[in-house]
Amino acid sequence: xxxxxxxxxxxxxxxxxxxxxxxxxxxxxxxxxxxxxxxxxxxxxxxxxxxxxxxxxxxxxxxxxxxxxxxxxxxxxxxxxxxxxxxxxxxxxxxxxxxxxxxxxxxxxxxxxxxxxxxxxxxxxxxxxxxxxxxxxxxxxxxxxxxxxxxxxxxxxxxxxxxxxxxxxxxxxxxxxxxxxxxxxxxxxxxxxxxxxxxxxxxxxxxxxxxxxxxxxxxxxxxxxxxxxxxxxxxxxxxxxxxxxxxxxxxxxxxxxxxxxxxxxxxxxxxxxxxxxxxxxxxxxxxxxxxxxxxxxxxxxxxxxxxxxxxxxxxxxxxxxxxxxxxxxxxxxxxxxxxxxxxxxxxxxxxxxxxxxxxxxxxxxxxxxxxxxxxxxxxxxxxxxxxxxxxxxxxxxxxxxxxxxxxxxxxxxxxxxxxxxxxxxxxxxxxxxxxxxxxxxxxxxxxxxxxxxxxxxxxxxxxxxxxxxxxxxxxxxxxxxxxx
Numbered sequence: 001x002x003x004x005x006x007x008x009x010x011x012x013x014x015x016x017x018x019x020x021x022x023x024x025x026x027x028x029x030x031x032x033x034x035x036x037x038x039x040x041x042x043x044x045x046x047x048x049x050x051x052x053x054x055x056x057x058x059x060x061x062x063x064x065x066x067x068x069x070x071x072x073x074x075x076x077x078x079x080x081x082x083x084x085x086x087x088x089x090x091x092x093x094x095x096x097x098x099x100x101x102x103x104x105x106x107x108x109x110x111x112x113x114x115x116x117x118x119x120x121x122x123x124x125x126x127x128x129x130x131x132x133x134x135x136x137x138x139x140x141x142x143x144x145x146x147x148x149x150x151x152x153x154x155x156x157x158x159x160x161x162x163x164x165x166x167x168x169x170x171x172x173x174x175x176x177x178x179x180x181x182x183x184x185x186x187x188x189x190x191x192x193x194x195x196x197x198x199x200x201x202x203x204x205x206x207x208x209x210x211x212x213x214x215x216x217x218x219x220x221x222x223x224x225x226x227x228x229x230x231x232x233x234x235x236x237x238x239x240x241x242x243x244x245x246x247x248x249x250x251x252x253x254x255x256x257x258x259x260x261x262x263x264x265x266x267x268x269x270x271x272x273x274x275x276x277x278x279x280x281x282x283x284x285x286x287x288x289x290x291x292x293x294x295x296x297x298x299x300x301x302x303x304x305x306x307x308x309x310x311x312x313x314x315x316x317x318x319x320x321x322x323x324x325x326x327x328x329x330x331x332x333x334x335x336x337x338x339x340x341x342x343x344x345x346x347x348x349x350x351x352x353x354x355x356x357x358x359x360x361x362x363x364x365x366x367x368x369x370x371x372x373x374x375x376x377x378x379x380x381x382x383x384x385x386x387x388x389x390x391x392x393x394x395x396x397x398x399x400x401x402x403x404x405x406x407x408x409x410x411x412x413x414x415x416x417x418x419x420x421x422x423x424x425x426x427x428x429x430x431x432x433x434x435x436x437x438x439x440x441x442x443x444x445x446x447x448x449x450x451x452x453x454x455x456x457x458x459x460x461x462x463x464x465x466x467x468x469x470x471x472x473x474x475x476x477x478x479x480x481x482x483x484x
Contacts, residue, residue: 015054102115106220110317113447128210132214133220138219191244219348219434221319246277248318271356291306315343340433352435410458
């Protein structure tokens with residue numbers, strides 16, 4: 001038996017489970033007769049049969065997953081599932097495999113970039129499928145699998161440690177990892193339902209409410225309309241979106257504890273929550289005043305309205321747009337993209353380096369400044385009232401270095417292919433941070449369809465790198481990983 005046989009067995013189960021998620025758009029396609037029935041029939045059968053074959057081939061390999069297995073499992077899941085998710089898009093829309101894989105990867109990694117136009121006229125089932133991918137990827141299909149696979153004889157702790165974002169991966173909220181996964185999904189589902197009802201109350205149709213509820217909670221930014229939230233032009237809808245984007249941008253573990261204890265006290269002890277809200281509020285007022293003073297909007301109220309929605313959208317790495325913010329003075333969109341690099345909390349559905357790491361980096365820099373003045377003094381870096389262990393500080397420093405190296409390297413690759421520097425840099429920042437729109441030719445009013453195939457694959461790699469928080473992917477790519 002092959003060394004990674006248990007991984008392939010578990011992957012087969014996850015592919016089968018993923019195939020079952022195609023039943024929702026399949027049923028909708030038959031109900032609305034939108035012409036996509038055959039595409040989903042074939043995609044469902046192919047996905048389910050491939051998963052069944054893989055599981056059956058390695059069905060007798062039942063040992064628990066070790067650390068290496070966990071890393072490989074996560075990388076395979078987030079690389080393989082988009083290939084199956086792309087099948088309905090290729091069959092129904094006739095787009096290339098590159099574009100279909102990009103769209104599927106963008107959905108599952110909750111990036112929200114798109115190569116599709118004329119979204120308003122797409123079959124309803126295709127739009128549902130795109131948004132469902134965001135919602136599924138938001139909490140992570142692996143976390144869902146952790147709640148199911150133990151029943152089938154596969155432990156999930158190593159998968160959970162490799163998948164859960166943030167530097168404090170060993171923290172757990174319940175004694176059993178399966179209970180944690182179930183609790184997270186129940187909270188995620190409950191808030192998603194509340195978001196959908198909120199959108200419907202604010203004036204969306206039920207279909208739009210469901211689709212945008214999915215992409216809001218996944219912080220994915222897909223929309224059923226080319227104009228995104230500009231299509232609705234509704235302050236009430238934008239307010240609902242802001243509220244739930246903020247909720248999804250904070251740690252779901254904290255939300256789980258708050259719901260479980262029926263108290264907001266966990267948020268008071270969350271070191272990220274206050275900084276996240278504070279940075280977002282300050283940025284809203286700064287950007288709003290800036291674009292008002294520049295004459296973009298005639299009154300401050302309008303400027304603050306559009307600033308609030310678009311700043312929160314980009315800071316939380318959602319990627320919605322109510323206006324073409326690329327037309328604002330360049331400081332505003334660049335600041336928003338900068339926020340997407342660190343604003344969201346660890347354990348949220350957002351991307352970037354996360355607020356936890358940003359706080360640790362800031363405190364580490366401050367400690368070094370103090371040590372420069374007082375070399376013999378002892379200073380500890382504290383986060384949430386606890387001393388951060390040195391291994392975590394070293395890991396955060398290494399992560400920050402690789403984050404910068406990844407963005408610079410991938411940007412240079414795109415520039416080498418002939419893309420202008422603004423489009424190349426913002427496309428990579430938006431991809432690695434899983435944000436969606438960039439600037440230039442990939443701005444909020446355009447799509448990534450303008451990119452050549454190679455450029456598209458570079459962005460795909462950036463999305464995967466960001467979703468797996470760099471090291472999970474790089475570990476599997478190192479020769480040492482494959483040595484016995």
